[in-house]
Amino acid sequence: MLITDLPPDTMSIRSGLFEAVPRNVIVLPVLFEDRVKAVIELASLSTFTASHLAFLEQLTASIGIVLNSIEATMQTEGLLKQSQQLATELQTQQKELQQTNEQLAQKAQQLAEQNVEVERKNQEIEQARRALEDKAKELALTSKYKSEFLANMSHELRTPLNSILVLGQQLGDNPDHNLTPKQVEYARTIHGAGTDLLNLISDILDLSKIESGTVSVEAEEVFFAGLLEMVARPFRHEAENRRLSFEIHAEPGLDRSCVTDSKRLQQVLKNLLSNAFKFTEQGGVRLSVRAAEGGWSEDHPILRRAASVVAFEVADTGIGIPHEKQRIVFEAFQQADAGTSRKYGGTGLGLAISRELASLLGGEIQLRSEPDKGSAFTLYLPQTYVGPAVANISVTEGRAAQSSSTIQLASVSAAEIPAERILDDRDQVQSGDAVLLIVEDDLHYARAICDLARDKGFKVLVALRGTEGLALAREFHPTAISLDVFLPDMLGWTVLNHLKQDPGTRHIPVQMLTLDEGRQHGLARGAFSFVTKPTTPEGLDAALERIKAYASPRRKKLLVIEDDPAEQFTIQELLGCDDIDVVFADTGTEGLMLVRTEQFDCVVLDLRLPDMSGFEVLEQLRDTPSLSDLPVVVFTGKELSSEEDARLHSLARSVVVKGVESPERLLDETALFLHRVITNLPPEKQKMLDRLHRSDEALVGKKVLVVDDDVRNIFALSSVLERSGMTVLTAETGREAIETLESTPDVAITLMDIMMPEMDGYETMQVIRQNASFRRLPIIALTAKAMKGDREKCLEAGASEYLAKPVNTEQLLSALRMWLHR
Ligand code: ADP
Numbered sequence: 001m002l003i004t005d006l007p008p009d010t011m012s013i014r015s016g017l018f019e020a021v022p023r024n025v026i027v028l029p030v031l032f033e034d035r036v037k038a039v040i041e042l043a044s045l046s047t048f049t050a051s052h053l054a055f056l057e058q059l060t061a062s063i064g065i066v067l068n069s070i071e072a073t074m075q076t077e078g079l080l081k082q083s084q085q086l087a088t089e090l091q092t093q094q095k096e097l098q099q100t101n102e103q104l105a106q107k108a109q110q111l112a113e114q115n116v117e118v119e120r121k122n123q124e125i126e127q128a129r130r131a132l133e134d135k136a137k138e139l140a141l142t143s144k145y146k147s148e149f150l151a152n153m154s155h156e157l158r159t160p161l162n163s164i165l166v167l168g169q170q171l172g173d174n175p176d177h178n179l180t181p182k183q184v185e186y187a188r189t190i191h192g193a194g195t196d197l198l199n200l201i202s203d204i205l206d207l208s209k210i211e212s213g214t215v216s217v218e219a220e221e222v223f224f225a226g227l228l229e230m231v232a233r234p235f236r237h238e239a240e241n242r243r244l245s246f247e248i249h250a251e252p253g254l255d256r257s258c259v260t261d262s263k264r265l266q267q268v269l270k271n272l273l274s275n276a277f278k279f280t281e282q283g284g285v286r287l288s289v290r291a292a293e294g295g296w297s298e299d300h301p302i303l304r305r306a307a308s309v310v311a312f313e314v315a316d317t318g319i320g321i322p323h324e325k326q327r328i329v330f331e332a333f334q335q336a337d338a339g340t341s342r343k344y345g346g347t348g349l350g351l352a353i354s355r356e357l358a359s360l361l362g363g364e365i366q367l368r369s370e371p372d373k374g375s376a377f378t379l380y381l382p383q384t385y386v387g388p389a390v391a392n393i394s395v396t397e398g399r400a401a402q403s404s405s406t407i408q409l410a411s412v413s414a415a416e417i418p419a420e421r422i423l424d425d426r427d428q429v430q431s432g433d434a435v436l437l438i439v440e441d442d443l444h445y446a447r448a449i450c451d452l453a454r455d456k457g458f459k460v461l462v463a464l465r466g467t468e469g470l471a472l473a474r475e476f477h478p479t480a481i482s483l484d485v486f487l488p489d490m491l492g493w494t495v496l497n498h499l500k501q502d503p504g505t506r507h508i509p510v511q512m513l514t515l516d517e518g519r520q521h522g523l524a525r526g527a528f529s530f531v532t533k534p535t536t537p538e539g540l541d542a543a544l545e546r547i548k549a550y551a552s553p554r555r556k557k558l559l560v561i562e563d564d565p566a567e568q569f570t571i572q573e574l575l576g577c578d579d580i581d582v583v584f585a586d587t588g589t590e591g592l593m594l595v596r597t598e599q600f601d602c603v604v605l606d607l608r609l610p611d612m613s614g615f616e617v618l619e620q621l622r623d624t625p626s627l628s629d630l631p632v633v634v635f636t637g638k639e640l641s642s643e644e645d646a647r648l649h650s651l652a653r654s655v656v657v658k659g660v661e662s663p664e665r666l667l668d669e670t671a672l673f674l675h676r677v678i679t680n681l682p683p684e685k686q687k688m689l690d691r692l693h694r695s696d697e698a699l700v701g702k703k704v705l706v707v708d709d710d711v712r713n714i715f716a717l718s719s720v721l722e723r724s725g726m727t728v729l730t731a732e733t734g735r736e737a738i739e740t741l742e743s744t745p746d747v748a749i750t751l752m753d754i755m756m757p758e759m760d761g762y763e764t765m766q767v768i769r770q771n772a773s774f775r776r777l778p779i780i781a782l783t784a785k786a787m788k789g790d791r792e793k794c795l796e797a798g799a800s801e802y803l804a805k806p807v808n809t810e811q812l813l814s815a816l817r818m819w820l821h822r
Helices: 050-173 181-211 224-241 262-278 338-344 350-360 404-415 443-455 466-476 492-501 516-524 537-551 565-575 588-597 614-623 642-651 663-674 683-694 711-723 734-743 761-770 790-797 809-820
Strands: 024-032 035-044 219-223 245-250 257-261 284-292 309-316 364-370 374-382 435-439 459-463 480-484 510-514 529-532 556-561 580-585 602-605 632-634 703-707 727-731 747-753 779-783 801-804
Touching: 024 050, 035 050, 050 181, 050 711, 181 350, 219 224, 219 262, 219 466, 224 245, 224 262, 224 284, 224 466, 257 262, 257 374, 262 284, 262 309, 262 350, 262 374, 350 364, 350 374, 435 443, 435 466, 443 459, 443 480, 443 537, 459 466, 466 480, 466 492, 480 492, 480 537, 492 510, 492 809, 529 537, 556 565, 556 588, 556 663, 565 580, 565 663, 580 588, 588 602, 588 614, 602 614, 602 663, 614 632, 614 642, 632 663, 663 683, 703 711, 703 734, 711 727, 711 809, 727 734, 734 747, 734 761, 747 761, 747 809, 761 779, 761 790, 779 790, 779 809, 790 801, 801 809
Parallel strands: 245 284, 435 459, 435 480, 480 510, 510 529, 556 580, 556 602, 602 632, 703 727, 703 747, 747 779, 779 801
Antiparallel strands: 024 035, 219 257, 284 309, 309 374, 364 374
């Protein structure tokens, strides 16, 4: 754009020398690729010529290019700078990164070092742990060796002692009256010394067993009334003889029972009582039980937390214990005064054992005593056993728990906490209630019977073990008992036997739950009826209905089939009483007619009748389904030929046949089947029964097999058994025993030693039981080895009963009587 006529007021052009107003101005756009890059404005004092214009035109074109390239260069330069800047930034960042990296590496290094350290430490710990483990193993092994050693030692000591005791007693009794009084005295001294030695061995064994933790606690419900009675009984006589008062007291309002190990508790109480009597000359002894709120050591780990605590106290008015001796009397072999030991005898182990037992049961013993005034030992126990106390503290001021390590070992056995229990009605039972005791270890089954029985109007008691069942039966005298044959601690047969031997429980109808094979056996032993397992609800229902009807108060009916009037009179005199009706039948026909029309509970049958023989009557009864369960007692004065005897026994498969030979036995047998309450019988009849049960009549002529590898024992046992009129067979090995049994069918009972070389007693019993015909042969296991679980092992192997060696003669005979009574 060319402007020629510029107004005069146009801005003048100035230089150093002049100032003039331009004449022409030219404005030129600088283009590059049609975009204006710049505008050049030129002023001129003269006019622009055409060549000027052409030149300028060309120039602007090149200027456009130059400008553009300058611009591009500048841009590139800017970018370059930028990128350079970024690069430096990157570099610094990289540096920083490198630094952190280095730091990290350093840390990692440290960590690794620490790791190594930790690993080293770990290894050390592991080593220590292993060492500890080894030590523990060693310890366990030593303690195992120790208890095994003790058990074996006790076996070795007791085995010869057994003969000394048994024979000493025999000589002392002087049955043949051929010893001089002096010789008898010697024999008694031998027996007495042997007994002392035996007690000492048992005490030492006891103490070390508790210390090594091999004593198990079998917690069960223990009823105070029964317990006090039981522990007090042996002392009554002594109290009377020595004119000491003996008081037994249970606090009113105290619960009926506690849960603990009854045997151990009895052991402690008996020991305290025997001390009390030993150290008391005048005054008396008092045994009491109460609920306790305090009085035990405050920091006792179990009593402190127990929901309730019971205190058994044995107090005497004897010589007392000086204060400074009150701690040491609890130590083994310690007595208050060396002098007393001479005067009073004893070993000083009793209290040590009691203290250990108390802590095993989760409690403790406290002592208060004043010289010449008397002593009071109090045993505190949690009402429900929870496990042993870990630290044990005894005397009032607390003693060093020096045996705590051994006690801790003992806690291994604490797992044996009372088993699950079904809620039964034991707290609501009142006199006059119909009560059914269910002895059954299968919880589901027990619950099912429970429900059914409650529907029928029974109150129920449930025992899961045989011992508990027996305790409940003695405590509550239930109306009826439902008894399973397979129980964890003993066979139902054994429970039945015990029930039927105890005058207090003998009359209670017992319904056995079993497979059919034991039926005849059970009926003969006084079981009321049988329910075959598995049962249906209807079957159970009917069985309960039957037992209920039977147990409802009514007079029992006895039929006597006997033609001789004199005999009828005697029987009436012998059996008749207010509780039963006796009906007589003179002939077999009349008897059969009567049992078909009326309901009888038991029949007494003479074998010689005018119209038919007793055998025929029996056969007819057997063939009538409704009468096949009717208990029949065969009563005959006739000496049975072996043929007749066999015939009676063949009939016994369907009828209960009794060979009754004496009036006492007739009374006994009929009372059993009529479920008569023995304690309600007139005193002279009770006496008759008592005499019968104590007599050895049941043993006379019976064959007993004595299995023992020690000939001295065989000799000692045989002489006792033969004196009771038994025929003794002997075997020195298990094999021999089995052979003897197989070749002699009428062995009535077996005494089985457990420790025998080659085939031990357990194995022998198992083999014997495999033979169906010996399934119910009573086997009494005898063992001197006193290891934990022996009893269970014996029962498991098939023993009917278990006696510890050396056998006490009386105990052995009473066990034999019990098993052979019928
Ligand atoms: P032992 O009676 O066999 O000697 P114990 O361990 O039962 O052993 O008793 C230890 C000692 O404690 C006894 O010797 C006696 O000195 C003392 N003692 C225990 N009970 C009584 C008591 N009721 N009265 C007086 N002293 C007692």
